[in-house]
Amino acid sequence: xxxxxKQYGPLIGRILLSAIFILAGxxxxxxxxSTAGYMxxxxxxxxxxxxxxxxxxxxxxxxxxxxxxQARWAAMVIFLFLIPVTFVFHPFWSFEGQEAVTxxxxxxxxxxxxxxxxxxxxxxxxxxxxxxxxxxx
Numbered sequence: 001x002x003x004x005x006k007q008y009g010p011l012i013g014r015i016l017l018s019a020i021f022i023l024a025g026x027x028x029x030x031x032x033x034s035t036a037g038y039m040x041x042x043x044x045x046x047x048x049x050x051x052x053x054x055x056x057x058x059x060x061x062x063x064x065x066x067x068x069x070q071a072r073w074a075a076m077v078i079f080l081f082l083i084p085v086t087f088v089f090h091p092f093w094s095f096e097g098q099e100a101v102t103x104x105x106x107x108x109x110x111x112x113x114x115x116x117x118x119x120x121x122x123x124x125x126x127x128x129x130x131x132x133x134x135x136x137x
Contacts, residue, residue, distance in 0.1 A: 010126020018066040025059025027082045068129020075120035086110040
């Protein structure tokens, strides 16, 4: 069981961790105008430019992690990206009632995902990846 987990666990983890970002990046492409409008409503300047960068980070970084190519770097970029995104889009402390609870859950979800990216930064993509590396790198 342990050998199977060591072999396939990192791949399964990368699939699960990257899926949300690949899908989110794709959805931002197909809903570009509405997403840019939402970002602008949050007070972000140059929403279209930030949205293009967001798509590159989410879709590009998600795919890099999925296939295990430069996964440590992709994990670091998405981790850093999630810091302002989490505080800007999920400020649970500024809501009341059910919306505060919803935003709290989204905030905590992002923290958990960030934990997964720290793991990838430390241990790499694992054996079933395009870029095979040791955890010592």
